[in-house]
Amino acid sequence: MARKDPEIITEKDLMRRWSRSMRAQGKTIGLVPTMGYLHQGHISLVKEAQEHADLIVVSIYVNPCQFAPSEDLATYPSDFQGDIEKLRALSGGVDVVFHPQNLYDYGTSGAVSENNDASGNSCSSQSGDDKEKRAEGAAVSCIGERQYGHETWVRVERLEKGMCGKSRPIFFRGVATVVTKLFNIVEPDIAVFGKKDYQQWRIICRMVRDLDFSINVVGSEIVRDADGLAMSSRNVHLSPEERKKALSINKALSRAKLAAQSGQVSCRELRNSVTQAISESGGKIDYAEIVDQESLEAVEEIKRPVVFCIAAWFGKVRLIDNIEINV
Amino acid sequence: MARKDPEIITEKDLMRRWSRSMRAQGKTIGLVPTMGYLHQGHISLVKEAQEHADLIVVSIYVNPCQFAPSEDLATYPSDFQGDIEKLRALSGGVDVVFHPQNLYDYGTSGAVSENNDASGNSCSSQSGDDKEKRAEGAAVSCIGERQYGHETWVRVERLEKGMCGKSRPIFFRGVATVVTKLFNIVEPDIAVFGKKDYQQWRIICRMVRDLDFSINVVGSEIVRDADGLAMSSRNVHLSPEERKKALSINKALSRAKLAAQSGQVSCRELRNSVTQAISESGGKIDYAEIVDQESLEAVEEIKRPVVFCIAAWFGKVRLIDNIEINV
Numbered sequence: 001m002a003r004k005d006p007e008i009i010t011e012k013d014l015m016r017r018w019s020r021s022m023r024a025q026g027k028t029i030g031l032v033p034t035m036g037y038l039h040q041g042h043i044s045l046v047k048e049a050q051e052h053a054d055l056i057v058v059s060i061y062v063n064p065c066q067f068a069p070s071e072d073l074a075t076y077p078s079d080f081q082g083d084i085e086k087l088r089a090l091s092g093g094v095d096v097v098f099h100p101q102n103l104y105d106y107g108t109s110g111a112v113s114e115n116n117d118a119s120g121n122s123c124s125s126q127s128g129d130d131k132e133k134r135a136e137g138a139a140v141s142c143i144g145e146r147q148y149g150h151e152t153w154v155r156v157e158r159l160e161k162g163m164c165g166k167s168r169p170i171f172f173r174g175v176a177t178v179v180t181k182l183f184n185i186v187e188p189d190i191a192v193f194g195k196k197d198y199q200q201w202r203i204i205c206r207m208v209r210d211l212d213f214s215i216n217v218v219g220s221e222i223v224r225d226a227d228g229l230a231m232s233s234r235n236v237h238l239s240p241e242e243r244k245k246a247l248s249i250n251k252a253l254s255r256a257k258l259a260a261q262s263g264q265v266s267c268r269e270l271r272n273s274v275t276q277a278i279s280e281s282g283g284k285i286d287y288a289e290i291v292d293q294e295s296l297e298a299v300e301e302i303k304r305p306v307v308f309c310i311a312a313w314f315g316k317v318r319l320i321d322n323i324e325i326n327v
Numbered sequence: 328m329a330r331k332d333p334e335i336i337t338e339k340d341l342m343r344r345w346s347r348s349m350r351a352q353g354k355t356i357g358l359v360p361t362m363g364y365l366h367q368g369h370i371s372l373v374k375e376a377q378e379h380a381d382l383i384v385v386s387i388y389v390n391p392c393q394f395a396p397s398e399d400l401a402t403y404p405s406d407f408q409g410d411i412e413k414l415r416a417l418s419g420g421v422d423v424v425f426h427p428q429n430l431y432d433y434g435t436s437g438a439v440s441e442n443n444d445a446s447g448n449s450c451s452s453q454s455g456d457d458k459e460k461r462a463e464g465a466a467v468s469c470i471g472e473r474q475y476g477h478e479t480w481v482r483v484e485r486l487e488k489g490m491c492g493k494s495r496p497i498f499f500r501g502v503a504t505v506v507t508k509l510f511n512i513v514e515p516d517i518a519v520f521g522k523k524d525y526q527q528w529r530i531i532c533r534m535v536r537d538l539d540f541s542i543n544v545v546g547s548e549i550v551r552d553a554d555g556l557a558m559s560s561r562n563v564h565l566s567p568e569e570r571k572k573a574l575s576i577n578k579a580l581s582r583a584k585l586a587a588q589s590g591q592v593s594c595r596e597l598r599n600s601v602t603q604a605i606s607e608s609g610g611k612i613d614y615a616e617i618v619d620q621e622s623l624e625a626v627e628e629i630k631r632p633v634v635f636c637i638a639a640w641f642g643k644v645r646l647i648d649n650i651e652i653n654v
Contacts, residue, residue, distance in 0.1 A: 159478065212339060
């Protein structure tokens with residue numbers, strides 16, 4: 001089968017024009033939002049999208065708004081040419097890669113200071129205003145908010161609070177906002193999100209419902225390497241030894257699922273075994289929570305479908321993973 | 328000219344289907360969001376929309392999310408049949424009146440309690456959860472958040488803080504969120520907002536820019552009764568005497584504009600004259616601020632275009648008004 005070269009679009013207006021001309025022809029559009037450095041996990045999202053839509057748009061954009069200044073924006077891996085090759089090689093292919101330079105640069109109008117010391121993905125220099133905000137404990141991202149004058153945020157207030165929201169307080173605000181922007185630019189009929197980012201997936205589902213987006217959100221199953229590690233762009237930063245240790249996450253989660261299915265319904269017991277196993281393997285637990293699959297509220301005893309979610313550090317890399325337990 | 332009967336649509340899906348079928352025929356759609364009890368101010372918004380779009384949708388929906396429990400949701404005036412008559416009588420007419428019953432009722436999925444004690448526009452009974460939130464000083468609206476499970480909010484964080492945002496801390500969150508929902512349901516090409524609600528208009532403009540809505544937001548000039556009072560659905564609650572007193576707002580603002588144009592650039596002086604005049608007429612000032620027309624930041628001396636914004640109580644009615652001063 002001939003390889004399909006995706007059209008690369010970098011401008012919002014051109015992206016929207018493409019979508020509208022396709023919709024006028026009766027085509028449906030599937031969106032797969034990514035931050036690039038694509039792996040088989042992403043490819044599985046694209047394949048999922050192909051099942052639901054006539055045409056596929058993959059966005060590649062490292063969103064500065066979901067990174068705090070202390071986080072790894074500067075070292076987030078990227079390989080745009082490699083990404084394009086992977087998409088070209090994919091059966092059925094991809095129609096458009098939307099690759100904007102800066103989704104928050106609206107031109108000069110609306111900027112609220114003369115400060116021009118930050119641009120693109122850099123997050124090293126923050127304006128005085130941002131420093132003040134940080135001193136007050138307020139949310140600050142890597143966007144250069146004062147420079148660009150961006151000030152509108154979408155918050156999913158209950159679902160964003162727990163788990164990853166605790167250690168990354170601005171993360172889901174940034175995700176919900178950039179996804180809203182992408183939805184408004186690409187105007188897709190369906191959008192695919194990976195269930196590895198379980199909380200993110202549920203937040204997007206809730207946001208789509210609450211804001212009446214006419215978009216079908218599809219959750220796609222976790223893809224694992226042969227050794228069981230959930231695929232993530234950040235895995236590249238793991239040393240071989242850290243990677244080996246990190247296998248403890250999936251092993252412990254799988255054991256917990258088996259135990260639950262064999263009648264162990266106490267979440268405290270299950271959490272204890274899992275955190276102990278990961279800690280003994282050299283991981284540093286950020287959280288280990290068993291929550292309702294939809295509300296993400298903590299559960300004491302497993303009586304209905306739950307999901308066991310983990311975040312843990314191995315060296316300088318923070319990994320997340322989860323397993324659904326349907327009893 | 329024959330009167331045009333607007334089609335009345337109450338369901339989100341049917342509304343979106345209508346818009347999409349019209350767009351597929353190459354028509355542009357103008358949206359005029361209202362809370363009903365229409366007056367000549369609303370009619371001027373519709374006429375403005377007619378200038379910019381082929382087809383007109385007027386939404387009539389009293390949005391519980393922008394009212395705090397202490398506010399006047401229960402007494403907000405309504406006259407749906409009268410509204411339809413006014414729109415029928417309008418030259419050129421209106422194509423659709425979108426009149427949903429409850430934009431926040433998503434069915435049972437997502438509700439987080441069994442509590443069914445609130446519905447529709449009633450705001451008298453709040454769930455225990457809402458009471459707790461209020462005790463913590465958190466934002467609570469009249470929506471019955473726990474009942475419907477709605478938890479996604481659009482915030483325009485800088486512009487929403489001052490002026491009306493000070494005395495009505497949940498107001499603009501409710502406005503930005505319901506307008507996002509209406510935009511996603513109606514999918515208009517343009518939307519018209521009145522400049523009487525100056526801060527609201529600027530917030531919607533900023534939100535549209537920041538979230539990449541493909542919608543042209545048009546600001547429409549204030550419409551006044553013959554005596555100079557800015558038209559508002561709430562004026563109906565003024566006694567004849569209160570109404571007479573309330574004329575002091577526009578009189579004082581007009582005098583301030585003349586003074587500024589004659590060289591009085593000190594905002595402190597201008598504010599003092601206006602607040603004194605309104606207070607002496609029996610009004611109770613909520614705020615009187617002279618701000619930059621775009622950033623809405625307070626100005627000390629008038630050197631560039633500003634807007635003088637007022638909110639004041641006359642009896643139990645809170646009125647807002649403003650005047651642009653372009654020096």
